[in-house]
Amino acid sequence: MNFTNCVHLCVDMQRMFAEETDWHVETLAGVLPAIEALTEPHAARTVFTRFVPPERAEDAQGSWQEYYEAWPNMLRERMAPEMVDLVPSLQRFVPPAAVIDKPVYSPWWSGALHQQLQAKGVDTLVITGGETEVCVLSTLMGAIDLGYHVVLPKDAVCSSAAETHAAMLSIYASRFGIQLTACTTQDVLDQWRREG
Numbered sequence: 001m002n003f004t005n006c007v008h009l010c011v012d013m014q015r016m017f018a019e020e021t022d023w024h025v026e027t028l029a030g031v032l033p034a035i036e037a038l039t040e041p042h043a044a045r046t047v048f049t050r051f052v053p054p055e056r057a058e059d060a061q062g063s064w065q066e067y068y069e070a071w072p073n074m075l076r077e078r079m080a081p082e083m084v085d086l087v088p089s090l091q092r093f094v095p096p097a098a099v100i101d102k103p104v105y106s107p108w109w110s111g112a113l114h115q116q117l118q119a120k121g122v123d124t125l126v127i128t129g130g131e132t133e134v135c136v137l138s139t140l141m142g143a144i145d146l147g148y149h150v151v152l153p154k155d156a157v158c159s160s161a162a163e164t165h166a167a168m169l170s171i172y173a174s175r176f177g178i179q180l181t182a183c184t185t186q187d188v189l190d191q192w193r194r195e196g
Contacts, residue, residue: 003191006151007122008038008046009107009143011129011136013090016083022073025130027158027165028087034156034185035128036089041192044096049107051135052076052084064104105138114146124149126188128156133168140172144179153185 013035017025039046054060055076057068068075076084085091086099100113107113117125125148127140136157143150152172159165173182 006124008126012051025160031158043093046097108142126151130158132157132159132165150180
């Protein structure tokens with residue numbers, strides 16, 4: 001692992017997933033200490049993504065309208081505005097950490113994040129957050145497509161579905177081994193310490 005030109009990209013660690021909502025991810029609290037440990041020494045090299053639902057279902061594009069018709073309580077017109085915020089223990093790192101909002105699973109949808117990372121010479125991404133087989137999947141595959149090497153601390157990603165979470169971790173490790181390094185949070189922290 002080489003982290004010289006690395007950014008920690010943390011996916012959707014928001015109150016609407018941490019608290020009792022229709023999208024509650026029970027395992028989010030369990031990975032939060034690992035994500036805090038990765039963020040603290042390199043807050044300035046951390047980017048948090050936030051998944052931001054539309055105000056109303058009719059504001060969404062195409063099949064996203066059907067999606068939000070199935071999840072009406074997660075529309076912004078029904079949700080308290082602060083539910084889109086990062087969980088408080090991560091919010092404290094902003095700034096210097098950056099925040100990127102997105103209306104879809106992928107943070108690459110507009111091209112802005114890739115442009116910002118390329119301008120800084122970033123070639124490696126440590127990806128954490130949730131959910132392993134939804135927004136993390138979209139983030140990870142987009143990163144690989146764009147040529148980034150992905151470092152995935154398996155103890156720093158979470159999901160509301162244990163079976164597909166485990167299956168996805170297995171797929172990441174077995175199918176993308178050249179472009180992805182699956183490891184632990186401690187592995188990343190140890191490497192950062194070695195590199196100074």
